Amino acid sequence: MGKAADLTRDKIAAEALALLDEAGAAGLTMRKIGERLGVKAPSIYYHFDGQGDLIDAVHELIDSEIDCSGLQDPDWRAGLASVARSYRATFLRHPDAVALVARRPIVGAGVLQFYEDLLATLLRHGMSLHDSLPAIGFLDYIVLGSAGETFVGGFDQPPAAYAENYPLLARALDQSDRDTVDDAAFEIALASWLDHIAARLPDTCPLTPQPTEPSPPDPVRAGGAAGSN
Numbered sequence: 001m002g003k004a005a006d007l008t009r010d011k012i013a014a015e016a017l018a019l020l021d022e023a024g025a026a027g028l029t030m031r032k033i034g035e036r037l038g039v040k041a042p043s044i045y046y047h048f049d050g051q052g053d054l055i056d057a058v059h060e061l062i063d064s065e066i067d068c069s070g071l072q073d074p075d076w077r078a079g080l081a082s083v084a085r086s087y088r089a090t091f092l093r094h095p096d097a098v099a100l101v102a103r104r105p106i107v108g109a110g111v112l113q114f115y116e117d118l119l120a121t122l123l124r125h126g127m128s129l130h131d132s133l134p135a136i137g138f139l140d141y142i143v144l145g146s147a148g149e150t151f152v153g154g155f156d157q158p159p160a161a162y163a164e165n166y167p168l169l170a171r172a173l174d175q176s177d178r179d180t181v182d183d184a185a186f187e188i189a190l191a192s193w194l195d196h197i198a199a200r201l202p203d204t205c206p207l208t209p210q211p212t213e214p215s216p217p218d219p220v221r222a223g224g225a226a227g228s229n
Contacts, residue, residue: 017097081194087143
């Protein structure tokens with residue numbers, strides 16, 4: 001059992017995240033966190049101003065799991081795709097955190113740095129600052145939206161249960177692999193996000209389709225044409 005003297009913000013945040021993953025948002029209370037740490041709830045308030053402050057620390061802890069190495073990839077499309085997939089995978093490990101962090105202002109230094117680094121990457125590849133922030137908002141919507149809830153899981157009956165009134169839905173469910181539908185939907189959205197970025201990069205950006213340059217004139221033919229005049 002822990003003691004109040006041993007507590008740190010990081011230790012409390014880690015225990016809060018573990019409790020959140022086990023018990024969901026409704027089970028995340030200062031009393032229960034204290035019980036897990038072997039202290040009374042007031043000891044936690046010594047380190048945090050309240051539950052909102054604690055949730056902000058949990059958000060930082062979650063974001064620290066995101067693999068951002070793709071931001072350094074010279075292949076911007078592959079690099080951003082890998083970061084987006086890691087971002088989603090991180091929140092899929094902690095789905096109950098999505099609704100909590102979405103309601104909070106973004107104040108944690110680590111979380112703010114994540115967005116700063118995303119902006120820097122887009123700017124480095126030629127995207128305007130004006131276009132970059134909505135593009136990152138686009139990413140947040142597809143990542144957090146897909147991590148916070150399941151689409152296919154909402155159809156909790158076997159396909160035959162829908163057949164009489166919703167035959168197309170029944171057939172689609174019957175012909176689909178339910179274990180891959182949500183991932184496939186995310187990949188469609190991810191491709192759309194990457195295409196959105198590509199359309200707003202300069203033509204000189206690597207991996208952005210380049211216009212075909214006209215072939216230079218053949219000097220022999222050009223000289224012959226000049227000599228014939």
